[in-house]
Amino acid sequence: MAGAHAATLDDPNIWLEDVSSPRAMDWVNAHNATTTQRLQADPRYKTLYDQALAVAANKDRIPAPTFTHGQIFNFWQDADHLRGIWRKTTLASYRTAHPQWSTVLDIDALGKAENKSWVLRGRNCLEPDENRCLISLSNGGEDAVEVREFDLARQLFVPDGFHLPRGKHKIAWEDANHLLIATDWTPGDVTPSGYPFIVKRLTRGQSLDQAIEIYRGDKNDGGYGVAPAVLQDGQGRQLAIIVRPLDTFRHQTFVITPKGVQRLAIPDKVDVVDLVDNRVILSLDEPWKGHPAGALVAVNRDALLADPQNLDPKPVWAPGPQDAMDSHTSTRNNVLLATLHNVQGRATVLKPHPHDQWRTQTLPLPDNLAISWGSTDVKSDRAFLGASGFLTPSTLYLSDTAKGTLEPVKTLPAQFDATQDIVEQFEATSTDGTKIPYFIVHRKDIRYDGQTPTLMTAYGGFEVSETPYYSATIGKLWLERGGAFVLANIRGGGEFGPKWHDAGLATRRQVIYxxxxxxxxxxxxxxxxxxxxxxxxxxxxGGLLMGVEFTEHPELWNAVVIQVPLLDMIRISKIAAGASWQGEYGDVNADPAVMAFWQKTSPYQNLKADVKYPEPFIFTTTKDDRVGPQHARKFAARMEEMKLPFYYYENTEGGHGSGADLKQSARTQALTMTYLQEKLMN
Structure with a gap:
């Protein structure tokens, strides 16, 4: 406690944590003006902005399809719809080169009519008919949303329908007339990280204060707050659960039964993820009853409801030595997996058979691509699947998973000239001897003289796997200009399963860096x-990663882009939702070893006036209520105190991202690429 308290007392920039104060915003506006004036004066900026906007607004993009209410829905943004339209067509029409779309909800028009900066944050439709949806609207792109009930058949918000005012809500349809809701029911009903810990059942026609409490966690819980969910299989069976996070990765799981809410007897790092053929699918991030970490297992739903304390998990899928689960979903009857083998994508269909058996089928797809399942149809075994690579434009397939067939539906036209480029995969050796794979995209004819401008990125946290992806922005604005691009598969991610992530938790985090x-x-x-x-x-x-690399190894780079970052790891629990990530980073307030680690590693605390740093580009957004702009502001302010050069830009909208609309995002990308080209290509 003394260390954290002393850090607060010694912090001359604490005033910048008051996000919207006039003094803080004056500071932001002054630095924004300086940065934009400098970078927009570069003759490359205008071309880069035009190209970034053209890429984002390109109508040749594949419209991401979603099976909803018997049709195909899509959320679409372009130059005429900066905030986007939610639209629909038939599957037959979607298969054609020019689908006939009809608009269901126009977010630009809604914002204009209501004088709000609305950003669509989510749609939650009631299964199996999906005729009613809960629409989440964010003002300016923040995580907090307003929720309204929408009638798909009539294409309008339901008068006197379900409605929740602004908040960080967790909501699940229990049936047409009941919602399970976790929210801040009264002021102060949130955890230290700002998330709810009370679940109530709301009946149609009731006001929020009439909702009936069914579960209460603890005000001091960590993680992202309690969350209700209702799983449904293809035959209409349901399983309603509540997840209570203890920290970022550990949680308790409860099931709603006729006898009330009962805790499931599963380990804290095991997740209930799906319901297929009356089998409850669980994902293991730690070993359980003879099944390895990284595996999927199944428990009979009826047996689970009858006795949540005595479960008998059966194997569904287990990883090999170089395998990892990337994602999973389901259709009416099948479980669908996207897995990685040495960071190469695979698509697998698991079909339930009698006596707790599963039949496995791997779909025939090219190697060296990232594979991801898209929307699935709850009324059939159809599913969309995407495949892409650094130089391979995305192809969207429609799979009949019952038959194991793949039909190419749409292929993205090439968005940049990749004819002179190649992709290679290498390994580096880390300080403890571990081999770290990485991909590099570069010109075939580069001269191995150390002079190729190279942009390198990674994430390294939260068990997030980084896989090859097709980026028109990187291709057009960087690769076409002769730059190389590197994606590093460092520890902290999930590329090789839970062990790859766990190797870098908390005080072990130095291996990531x-x-x-x-x-x-x-x-x-x-x-x-x-x-x-x-x-x-x-x-x-990844912004934290950049900050640590900036302070630990300033000699290794000439440009550092630090985006929407975590940088003050001593006060992280006091800023935005930072307290929810203590399972990842450790708790500086409770563990002296964690405090000692971050005192020598936290970027904000480890800037030094007498070190020659590269001039960084620091970017954040005022509306980021997840990480918060405070970290970036304070880091820049400390550099300013030390008379160290930097660029700082804070978008006043956009949430935890690059912008609230396409023009804002294009501006951020153009500023960033102008900076990178000045530093690395001049």
Whole structure:
């Protein structure tokens, strides 16, 4: 406690934590003006902005399809619909080159009519008919939303329907007339990270204060707050659960039974993820009853409801030595997996058979691509699946998973000239001898003289896997200009399962930062690039990664882009939702070892006036109520105190991202790319 308290007393920039205060916003506006004036004066900026906006608004993009209410729905943004339209068509029409869309909800028009900066944050439709949906609207892009009930058949908000005012709500349909809701029912009904811990049942026609409490966690709980969910299989069976997070990764799971809410006897790092063929699917992040971490298992739903304390899990899928689960979903009858084998994508269909058996089928897809399941149909075994690579434009397939067939439906036209580029996968050796794979995209004819401008990124946290992806922005604004791009698969992610993530938790986190530096040194050793031509970029937890690399290894790079970052790891629990991530980073207030680690590692606390740092580009948004702009502001302010050069830009909208609409995002991308080209290509 003394360390955290002293850090507050010694912090001359604490005033910048008051997000919207006039003094803080004056500081933001002054630095925004300086940064935009400098970067927009570069003759490249205008072209980069035009290209970024053209990429974002390109009508040749594949419209992401969603099976809803017997039709195909899509949320679409372009130059005429900056905030977007929710629209629909038939599956037959969607299969054609030019689908006939009809607009269901126009977010731009809604915002204009209500004088709000509405951003669509989510749609939650009641299964199985999906004729009613809960629409989540964010003012300016923040995580907090207003929720309204929408009638799909009549295409309007339901008069006197379900409605929740602004908040960080967790909501599930129990049936047409009941919602399970976790929210801040009265002022103060939130955890230290700002999330709800009380679940109530709301009946149609009731006011919020009439909702009946069914579960209460603890005000001091960690993680993202309690969350209700209702799972439904293809035959209409349901399982209603409540998840109570203890920290970022550990949680308790409860099931709603006729006898009330009862806790499931499963470990704290096991998740209930689906219901298929009356089998409850669980994902294991730790070993359980003989099943390994990273596996899927199943429990009979009827047996679970009858006795939640005595469960008999049966195997569904288990990873091999280089395998990891990337994602999973289901159709009416099947479980669908997207897995990784040495960071290469695979698509697998698991079909239930009698006596707790499953039949496995791997779909025939090209190698060296990222594979992701999209929307699935709860009324059939159809599912959309996407495949793409760094130089391979996305292809969308429609799979009949019952038959194991794949039908290419749409392929994205090439968004940049990749004919002169290749993709390679290498390994670097980290400080403890661990091999760290990474991908590099570069010109076929590069000269191995250390002079190739190279942009490197990674995430390294929360068991998030980083896989190859097709980026028109990187391709058009960076690769076409002769730059190389590197994606590092460092520890902290999920590329090789839970063990890859757990290796870098809390006070073990230095291996993550060592892994990233090792890849940079490997690029230098191969003479692909050199510190003069190497830039790095990352956001959120990746922004923390950039901040640590900036302070620990300023000699390895000439450009550092720090986006919507965490940087003050001593006061993280006091800023926005920071207290919810103590399972990832440790608790500086409760564990002296964690405090000691971050005192020597936290970027904000470890800036030094007498060090020659590269000039960074620091980006955040005022409306980010997840990480908060405070970290970026204070880091820039400390650099300013030390008379260290930097660029700072804070978008006044956008939430935890690059912007609330396409023009804002294009501006952020153009400023960033102008900075990178000045530093690495000049």
């Amino acid at each position: 060592d892994d990233f530096a090792a890849v940079a040194k490997d690029l230098d050793a191969r003479k692909i690039t050199s510190p003069r031509r190497l830039g790095i970029e990352g956001g959120s937890n």
